[in-house]
Amino acid sequence: MDHSATTPVDSEVLKAMIPYFTEKFGNASSLHTLGQEAHEALDNSRKLISNKINADYSELIFTSGGTESDNFALKGVAYALKDKGNHIITSTIEHPAILNSCKALEEQGYEVTYLKVDEEGFIDLNQLQEEISSNTLLASIMLANNEIGTLQNLEEIGKICRDNNILFHSDAVQGFTKVPIDVQKLNLDLMSLTAHKIHGPKGIGALYINKKVQQTKKIKKLINGGGHEFHWRAGTENVAGIVGFAKAVEIANENHVNHMTKLRDRMINRVLSEIPDSHLNGPNIKTKGSQRLCNNVNISFKYIEGEAMLFRLDMDGISCSTGSACASKSLDPSHVLQAIGLTHEEGLHGSLRFSLGRENTEKEVDYVVDKLINVVKILRELSPLAKQD
Amino acid sequence: MDHSATTPVDSEVLKAMIPYFTEKFGNASSLHTLGQEAHEALDNSRKLISNKINADYSELIFTSGGTESDNFALKGVAYALKDKGNHIITSTIEHPAILNSCKALEEQGYEVTYLKVDEEGFIDLNQLQEEISSNTLLASIMLANNEIGTLQNLEEIGKICRDNNILFHSDAVQGFTKVPIDVQKLNLDLMSLTAHKIHGPKGIGALYINKKVQQTKKIKKLINGGGHEFHWRAGTENVAGIVGFAKAVEIANENHVNHMTKLRDRMINRVLSEIPDSHLNGPNIKTKGSQRLCNNVNISFKYIEGEAMLFRLDMDGISCSTGSACASKSLDPSHVLQAIGLTHEEGLHGSLRFSLGRENTEKEVDYVVDKLINVVKILRELSPLAKQD
Numbered sequence: 184m185d186h187s188a189t190t191p192v193d194s195e196v197l198k199a200m201i202p203y204f205t206e207k208f209g210n211a212s213s214l215h216t217l218g219q220e221a222h223e224a225l226d227n228s229r230k231l232i233s234n235k236i237n238a239d240y241s242e243l244i245f246t247s248g249g250t251e252s253d254n255f256a257l258k259g260v261a262y263a264l265k266d267k268g269n270h271i272i273t274s275t276i277e278h279p280a281i282l283n284s285c286k287a288l289e290e291q292g293y294e295v296t297y298l299k300v301d302e303e304g305f306i307d308l309n310q311l312q313e314e315i316s317s318n319t320l321l322a323s324i325m326l327a328n329n330e331i332g333t334l335q336n337l338e339e340i341g342k343i344c345r346d347n348n349i350l351f352h353s354d355a356v357q358g359f360t361k362v363p364i365d366v367q368k369l370n371l372d373l374m375s376l377t378a379h380k381i382h383g384p385k386g387i388g389a390l391y392i393n394k395k396v397q398q399t400k401k402i403k404k405l406i407n408g409g410g411h412e413f414h415w416r417a418g419t420e421n422v423a424g425i426v427g428f429a430k431a432v433e434i435a436n437e438n439h440v441n442h443m444t445k446l447r448d449r450m451i452n453r454v455l456s457e458i459p460d461s462h463l464n465g466p467n468i469k470t471k472g473s474q475r476l477c478n479n480v481n482i483s484f485k486y487i488e489g490e491a492m493l494f495r496l497d498m499d500g501i502s503c504s505t506g507s508a509c510a511s512k513s514l515d516p517s518h519v520l521q522a523i524g525l526t527h528e529e530g531l532h533g534s535l536r537f538s539l540g541r542e543n544t545e546k547e548v549d550y551v552v553d554k555l556i557n558v559v560k561i562l563r564e565l566s567p568l569a570k571q572d
Numbered sequence: 573m574d575h576s577a578t579t580p581v582d583s584e585v586l587k588a589m590i591p592y593f594t595e596k597f598g599n600a601s602s603l604h605t606l607g608q609e610a611h612e613a614l615d616n617s618r619k620l621i622s623n624k625i626n627a628d629y630s631e632l633i634f635t636s637g638g639t640e641s642d643n644f645a646l647k648g649v650a651y652a653l654k655d656k657g658n659h660i661i662t663s664t665i666e667h668p669a670i671l672n673s674c675k676a677l678e679e680q681g682y683e684v685t686y687l688k689v690d691e692e693g694f695i696d697l698n699q700l701q702e703e704i705s706s707n708t709l710l711a712s713i714m715l716a717n718n719e720i721g722t723l724q725n726l727e728e729i730g731k732i733c734r735d736n737n738i739l740f741h742s743d744a745v746q747g748f749t750k751v752p753i754d755v756q757k758l759n760l761d762l763m764s765l766t767a768h769k770i771h772g773p774k775g776i777g778a779l780y781i782n783k784k785v786q787q788t789k790k791i792k793k794l795i796n797g798g799g800h801e802f803h804w805r806a807g808t809e810n811v812a813g814i815v816g817f818a819k820a821v822e823i824a825n826e827n828h829v830n831h832m833t834k835l836r837d838r839m840i841n842r843v844l845s846e847i848p849d850s851h852l853n854g855p856n857i858k859t860k861g862s863q864r865l866c867n868n869v870n871i872s873f874k875y876i877e878g879e880a881m882l883f884r885l886d887m888d889g890i891s892c893s894t895g896s897a898c899a900s901k902s903l904d905p906s907h908v909l910q911a912i913g914l915t916h917e918e919g920l921h922g923s924l925r926f927s928l929g930r931e932n933t934e935k936e937v938d939y940v941v942d943k944l945i946n947v948v949k950i951l952r953e954l955s956p957l958a959k960q961d
Contacts, residue, residue, distance in 0.1 A: 188602050192593035204581035204589075204773060213577050214882055215891040247636030247775065250797040250807035280797035280806060287796045379808060380837060384593060386636065386775050386810025405794070407676045408639040408669035417669060418639035419578060419768060421775025424813075493603055502604040 184551060185502040186380070186478060187329050187357060187538035188422075191536025192427065193382040199430040200384065205422035211420045212411065221422045228429035236374070237365040238391050245312050245425055246413045248388035249356040250404070251427035252375035252529045253280035253323075255390050256352045257414070259402035260321045260373070261288050268318035269466050274298040274306050274335075275522040278354055280375075294318070302523050303466045304333030312343050321350040327358035330506055330519040330536055331465030334362060341370030350401060356380055356388075360435035361443075361477050372396050378424065382541075383431030390416075441540070443478040446539045446548050450480050453552045458559055460485040462530060464520060478539040483520075483530030486569035487562040492535055495558045501551050533534040573940060574891040575769070575867060576718050576746060576927035581816065582771040588819040589773065592812035600809045601800065617818035624821050625763070626754040633804045634814055638745040638778035640794070641764035642669035642712075644779050644805070645741045648791035649710045649762070650677050657707035663687045663695050664911040665722070667743055671907070680863055683707070689923050691912050692855045692862075693722030701732050716747035719895055719908040719925055720854030721868025723751060724762045732757030739790060740876040745769055745777075749824035750832075750866050767813065771930075772820030776813035779805075786944050828930040832867040833938050835928045839869050842941045847948055849874040851919060853909060867928040872909075872919030875958035876951040883926055884947045890940050892926045 192200075203224060209217030211225045225245075233243040246252045261271065273281055275297045285295040296314045298306045306324060315322075322344050327334050337353055344351035352373035355364060362379045366374060373396065377388035392415065396402055397563065408417025448468055454461055462483045466475040484492070489505035496503060506517040516531050525531045537551065563569040573841065581589075592613060598606030600614045614634075622632040635641045650660065660677065662670055664686045674684040685703045687695045695713060703713075711733050716723050726742055733740035741762035744753060749770045755763060762785065766777035785791055797806025836855055843850055851872045855864040873881070878894035885892060895906040905920050914920045926940065952958040 185599075185604065185606070188607070189597060189599040191595070191597040194594070197590070197593050200593075201586070204586050205583070206580070208578060208580040209891075210574075210578040213891070213893060214573060214879070215574065215886040215893075217574070217891050219578070246578075246811075247640070248807045251636070253796055253797065254795045254806075278797070283796035283806065287793070338919060377808075384810075384812065385808055387814050404676070406640055406643045407672035408642065408667070409672075417643075417672065418637045419766075419774055421773075423635075423773065424775050490603070498603040502598075502602070502606050504602060504604075 184537040184539065184543070185504050186540040188504055188538065189379050189385065190382045190540060193431060193434055195434060196383055196427045196430045200423045200427040203376070203426050204205060206365070211422055212409065212473060219525065221420075222424055224426050225420055228425045231429045232389065232432050236391060237367050237398055239394055241393055241413060242394055244390045246388045246390055246411045246416055247386055247421075248379070249278070249282040249354065249361065249375050249377035250272045252377070252388050252390040253354055254284050255405040256373040256375060256402070257281065257321070257323060258288065259405055260350055260352070261293055263401050263403040264320045265460055270294045270316060270318040271320060272296045272298065272311065272314050272322040274300060274324055276300050276304055276330075276333070276519045277323065277325055278356070278369040279331060281323055281325070281354055300522050302330050303471065304328050304519070304523055308336070308339055308343060312341065312347070313347060315343075315347045316562070319347070319349045321352060323352040323354070324360060325357070326353050326355040326364070327476040328465070328519060329357045330517060331481045331523065332476035333465050334358065334474045334476060337371070338371045345370045350396065357476060360432060361440055366391055366393070367455065373402070378428035378431055381431045381435055384424050384427045387421050389427050389428070440477045442541060443539045444473075446543055446545065447478060447480055449536065449545065450539070450548045450552060451482070453549075454480075454482055454555065457552065458484065458556055463527065464534060480537040480539070481534060483525065483534040484559050485528070485530045485533060486566045487533045489532060489534050491562055492533070492555075492558050495562070496554060497536070499554045501554060502536050505535060573891050573926040573928065573932070575929040576925065577893055578768050578774065579771045579929060581773055582820060582823055584823060585772055585816045585819045589812045589816040592815050594739060600811055601798065610809075613815050614809055617814045620818045621778065621821050625780060626756050628783060630802060631783055631786070633779050633781055633801045634809060635777045635779055635805055636775055636810075637768070638667070638743065638764050639669040641766070641777050641779040642667065642743055642795040642843055643673050645762040645764060645791070646670065646673040646677065646710070646712060648794055649739055649741070650682055651790040652790050653709045657684070657709050658673055659683045659707040660709060661685045661687060661700065661703050661704060661711040663689060663713055665689050665693055665717055665719075665908045666712065667714035667718060667745070670714070670743055674925060688913055689722070692860065693720050693908070693912050695716050695724060695818055697725070697728055697732060700729065701736070704732075704736045704738060708736070708738045710741055711741065712741040714746070715742050715744040715751060715753070716865040717854070717908060718746045719906060720870045720912065721865035722854050723747065723863045726758045726760070734759045746865060749821060750829055755780060755782070762791070767817035767820055770824055773813050773816045776810050776817050778817070783855045793940060829866045831930060832928045835932055835934065836867060836869055837861070838934065839926065839937045840871070840927070842938075843869075843871055843944065844946055846941065847873065853912065853914065853923060866906065869926040869928065869929055870923060872914060872923040873948050874917070874919045874922060875955045876922045876948065878921060878923050881922070881944075881947050884951070885940075888943045890943060892924050894924060
């Protein structure tokens, strides 16, 4: 129940990868047969993934993951266009890879506007429009929020960016393969992807870089060196990882999305109706179900602590999280839950994220809800904050 | 015969990795059991590799590979110490990851001195000493050259850096596990490593960052985001890759080195004595055998082209290279061979690098030499440049 942190590698993905560790182990830059064999695997993987997002083959640059892609996009554009302006727009609920890249840029004199979000996590398109100035280089707005599952309206955001002649980047790490993505239709200039959230391996991702952005050099490399990845990202290609990434993309399908949506709704409905003083964070599934990530369940429970619930559920064999895994080292409450206005009283410290996977079953969801009911009850009995009726 | 480009993953390494793709797939930052299991694997791997180089556990930061580590080291120090100076010293025969990071820094106003090397590829320690000024931040000198196998005297270089109060980085990608490395003894502040040159997987490497450098913040992050890797390198850890990296380090031993040295010497002696107008590039094995990488054979053949030899040998099932794999996309002659003063007449365009592996045999070496004798003969008969006796 923690698939937004990471997923197991699918057995078909692993099967596809294995030969590239052992017999087909060539360096894709080598000129001999072993090298060309690796290069062909790289080519085919790039074609498959770029097709999936309606991009050109040459627009997909492999990286070590979503975090590198986010850094590459933001710093790359900021450095390349520093003579044109110094302003970047993003939102308050982005992933730490975006927020901390922005902080690093602020230290270097760039200005960053963090768009507020409403109580369900949506940015205000009017505010986006208003914040754009002649100094603005780029807007970076995530597709699907990793904590509360809010799906932003990328098509409208893309239009605003295009009409105002600024670049548009999206961290699509959580939404990829769960939400259809057409980079043309969404007017995306840059988009970050990763494999390990979709049953592919860790350590491999990609940055989509629009052809025009490449040709007009509106981005600079983050990692210099050899001429790999059309000269955009140096370093010996992780061929096995790339082959696994492509296989994971190939396997993912709409049936998975429908299945996860059904589980999500069942879980949310049961928890809200069976556990008192519980509250759904992120889009309401009754009014905005299609604008919520298909596998995201984020619920606050008043009077108790998220970590205490997490450890008790772990003892029952249930994995979930309090915020994002990437922020787990921090003791601060979730910046996303703060951004949607959640207060301490409403359960800011008592929230759990369950992120479902295609292999989860209805029976598992019911098991989790049953255990959760019990854990919440026990902890509230111990809590001095809970109302004692 | 192209192990300096990359190596097959050892079967033991793959075996160690597999569980971390499937059942032990947790995100090492997650708080639940699955996450802690991944974290423990990360811990044990870090201990094993840091022990191997006599570093502290906290000094080894995992990255996506040697190229990222090189970028991290050079840019990280340059940006962190920009108020202290703007001068970096390196050599003319470094890997493109170093040279192109230096170029990127030069575009930003930094000054770089490229130390010349002698005809065997050694830098001049006196020149290093002379080039250091109050403005100098860092010297970056590779341990083992990837094309001609020259092993620099890191201990002496380290002393000079320490005595002059500048930082010392080494790209040790090619030398690691083939040459003993003790970061204390060599006075290293930073060192780049990678797994795929030592029968580990592609896409995983490390940067050793000395504790003092960390504590005094003499380096900045290249990749911002979550608090992974002691806050030095963000991004979900590639646990399977890291476990494979550690296993590869564990397996590598002195017997491999002795075996490769024997094959190297046999191959060089046979080629030089049996093929006329052939010339060894890099350290002479008779006078400086211990200062040449144990698996490197780089030979120039007058009157013919390297690529023509490479493709003919490939047809005989032999993989080798003309320069480094990372520079294979470039049509320019090798910058390393130019740096050691090789001229067109001496075979600048007619050079081949054979890099031996632990699994190669004497029989294979003899097969390669026999085929090579034949290929050189055929090509010279076709060459208008060859002397027709």
